[in-house]
Amino acid sequence: MLFNSLGFMVFIVVVLALYYSKLFNWTNKKRMLLVSSYIFYGLWNPPLIILLWISTMVDWTAGKKLAVETNAKKRKYWLLLSLCINLGFLAFFKYGNFLLENFNAVLQIFGTSYEAPAMDIILPMGISFYTFQTMSYTIDLYHKKNKPAKTFLDFALYVTFFPQLVAGPIVRSKELISQFYDEKKASLNQFLWGCFLLTVGLFLKVVMADSLLASTSDDVFGSDKVLNILDAWSGTLAFSGQIFFDFAGYSTCAIGIALMLGILLPDNFRYPYAAIGFSDLWKRWHISLSSWLKDYLYIPLGGNRHGVTRMYAALMITMLLGGLWHGAAWTYVVWGALHGIFLVVERLLNNRIKIKINNWNGILFALLTYTCVNISWVFFRAKEFATAKNLLQSMFFMNPEGEEILDTWAILKVIIIITVTFLCHWYMRNSSMKAKAENTNPMILGLIWGVLLFFILIAQGSGEQFIYFQF
Numbered sequence: 001m002l003f004n005s006l007g008f009m010v011f012i013v014v015v016l017a018l019y020y021s022k023l024f025n026w027t028n029k030k031r032m033l034l035v036s037s038y039i040f041y042g043l044w045n046p047p048l049i050i051l052l053w054i055s056t057m058v059d060w061t062a063g064k065k066l067a068v069e070t071n072a073k074k075r076k077y078w079l080l081l082s083l084c085i086n087l088g089f090l091a092f093f094k095y096g097n098f099l100l101e102n103f104n105a106v107l108q109i110f111g112t113s114y115e116a117p118a119m120d121i122i123l124p125m126g127i128s129f130y131t132f133q134t135m136s137y138t139i140d141l142y143h144k145k146n147k148p149a150k151t152f153l154d155f156a157l158y159v160t161f162f163p164q165l166v167a168g169p170i171v172r173s174k175e176l177i178s179q180f181y182d183e184k185k186a187s188l189n190q191f192l193w194g195c196f197l198l199t200v201g202l203f204l205k206v207v208m209a210d211s212l213l214a215s216t217s218d219d220v221f222g223s224d225k226v227l228n229i230l231d232a233w234s235g236t237l238a239f240s241g242q243i244f245f246d247f248a249g250y251s252t253c254a255i256g257i258a259l260m261l262g263i264l265l266p267d268n269f270r271y272p273y274a275a276i277g278f279s280d281l282w283k284r285w286h287i288s289l290s291s292w293l294k295d296y297l298y299i300p301l302g303g304n305r306h307g308v309t310r311m312y313a314a315l316m317i318t319m320l321l322g323g324l325w326h327g328a329a330w331t332y333v334v335w336g337a338l339h340g341i342f343l344v345v346e347r348l349l350n351n352r353i354k355i356k357i358n359n360w361n362g363i364l365f366a367l368l369t370y371t372c373v374n375i376s377w378v379f380f381r382a383k384e385f386a387t388a389k390n391l392l393q394s395m396f397f398m399n400p401e402g403e404e405i406l407d408t409w410a411i412l413k414v415i416i417i418i419t420v421t422f423l424c425h426w427y428m429r430n431s432s433m434k435a436k437a438e439n440t441n442p443m444i445l446g447l448i449w450g451v452l453l454f455f456i457l458i459a460q461g462s463g464e465q466f467i468y469f470q471f
Contacts, residue, residue, distance in 0.1 A: 001043045002465055003198075003253045004206050011040065012257065019261060026183040030153055033261075037162035041125070048124040051089055056159045058085045059134045060152055066141040067148040075142060082138040086131045094128065096121050098328035126166035128325055132292055134159050137173040139296060146174050154180045163257040167250045167466055169268040169288035176263075184262030193434070196449055197256025200433070203452045204249030205466065211459045212417060213242040216410050220391070221381050228402035232394035234414045235406075236374050239381045241418050244273065246467045247286070270432075273373070274425035276357060276365045278342040281373065293322050312347075316340040331379045331388065338376040363426055370422065 001008050015036050019029055042049045062082040069075050091099075137158070140146040149155035158177045164170075186194060220227065220235020227235075251268035258265045268287050275281035282290040301314035316337070323336020357365065375392070382388035394402050428436070437445055 001040050003250065003257075004202055004210075004464075007043075011036075012260075016260065020185070027153070029183070030157055030180060033162075034153065034157050034160060037157070037160040037165060040162040041160065041165060044125050045122065048122070051093075051124055051127070052130065052160060055086060055089065055130065055134050056156050058082060059138050059159070060149075060155050062138050063141050063148050063155070066138060079138055079142045082135060086135050090127060090131050093121055093124055095328045129168050129170055130159060130165060132289075133170050133172075136170075136292065136296065140173060146172075149173070149177045150181060161258070161263075163254040163261075163263075164265055167247070167254075168286075169251060169254065169266055170292050171265060171288065175266060179263055186260055186262040190262065191260050193437075194256040194259030194261075196437075196445075197252050197259065199256075199449060199452050199456070201249045201251070201253030201256060202456050204245040204252060206249075207455045207459045208417070209242045209245035209249060210464050212413065213238045213245070214464070216406065216414055217242050217381065219405060219410075221383075221387060223405055225403045225405060226390050226399050226401075227394045228399070228404055229394055229397060230411060231402070231404055231406045232391045232399075234411045236378055236381075236391065236395065237418045238414045240273075240370075240374050240377050241414070241421055243377070243380075243467055244269075244421070250466045267432075271425035271428045273370050273422050274366050274429040275369050276362055277346050277369055278339060278372075279346060281369060282339075282343075289322070289325075293318050297321065312344050315343055315347075319343065326380070329383075331382055331385065334385075334388075335376050335379040338372075338379065342372055342376075366426060367422075 001011060015033070018024070018032050024032060038049055038052075041052065059082050062078045065078045066075055069078065137146070137149075137155070141148060149158065154177050157180055158171075158173060161171075161176065216238040217235055220231060221239065248269040255265045255267070266288060270284040270287065272281055272285035275284050298314050298318040301317060302310045303314060304311045319336045319340030320333055321336070323332045323334070323339070326332045326335070355361070375395075378388045378391050378395075382391065390399070393399050
């Protein structure tokens with residue numbers, strides 16, 4: 001079920017009506033939310049609920065054992081059970097065909113003509129998100145950083161909570177499970193702010209991502225022609241805006257819906273296109289994933305505790321696996337490698353050159369960072385390396401005879417939207433939407449809300465799924 005669908009609007013109204021009715025006590029309301037979450041997920045592909053249920057049962061059982069077991073060897077076995085089941089599902093369903101294709105390619109290199117048949121595997125929606133979320137529960141219990149959930153109901157709801165089930169934020173157990181222990185009700189201000197955030201999220205997705213930018217991005221990255229520099233940059237910039245508005249839109253919707261229920265979810269984006277450097281970028285973009293990778297991959301690999309060489313190796317491995325997390329293709333690995341290289345180069349330069357950042361040079365460094373981000377987006381969006389190569393050559397003046405496929409309006413539209421987006425991110429980089437709203441006249445805020453709703457209603461959206469659903 002998609003947030004940007006009429007069916008979801010009916011769904012959320014029914015859920016809210018039951019949640020705030022006096023027919024149920026808190027335990028039964030949680031049961032209702034759990035059933036609603038399974039319905040929300042199951043309407044896409046009902047049999048795949050079984051995977052979600054198995055993950056829940058395995059990690060609940062492993063968590064209970066880890067909470068009381070004192071034998072170090074047995075504790076490792078329970079942790080390994082959790083990791084093997086979850087990563088096994090992820091490896092089979094997300095990377096099965098990818099591994100098989102590369103196995104066939106290796107055989108051909110050695111002159112073997114055998115080709116294993118492709119497997120018809122359906123990728124379960126959101127598997128990368130809920131797998132990481134439920135694994136963090138058992139890993140934290142193994143390291144004794146958290147307490148186990150009080151009841152199976154609380155844990156099951158933590159794994160399946162429908163606002164953030166499919167595309168995050170990836171929430172740690174200590175941030176969410178404890179919120180289910182006592183009855184939650186949104187105050188009037190919380191409920192209204194949640195409704196406003198849902199509206200903002202839908203506006204970002206339906207109007208900005210789908211209606212204004214998606215077609216230009218699709219035209220450029222779907223073209224088999226060698227393009228001119230203006231078209232290549234326009235398509236790349238369009239995708240940079242599309243993926244931000246799409247993913248930030250989902251996260252904003254999720255946070256808003258949860259807040260309408262009185263549940264708090266962490267921010268997932270903080271105006272990333274105003275980042276000064278890549279360390280700053282990953283504190284602002286997909287924050288829940290970057291913090292997960294830092295805590296459960298980068299630090300266990302050694303982090304910055306064992307010398308410079310090992311630190312850079314840990315950084316590169318983390319970003320390579322972070323790229324692979326996004327998709328089963330080598331283009332995603334290259335995207336991750338680029339971010340790893342950018343981070344390594346940034347740290348090397350910071351150790352040798354000391355620059356005091358101010359408003360004047362800060363915006364130049366932000367533009368440089370954003371330019372590098374767009375170079376990496378080419379590999380993220382391109383389906384094949386040939387497409388990425390042609391686009392990058394066009395973007396950097398290597399295809400002077402490139403063709404035009406975009407009209408003037410499409411190019412102007414992208415330039416205007418991305419310029420305004422960058423300036424808004426720069427203006428808001430040290431603030432938040434909530435802080436600005438609190439200092440805005442309620443009448444003006446209500447007018448803005450009405451305008452957003454108006455554009456959502458008139459947008460010619462086609463109910464496109466969110467980009468990160470495929471990850």
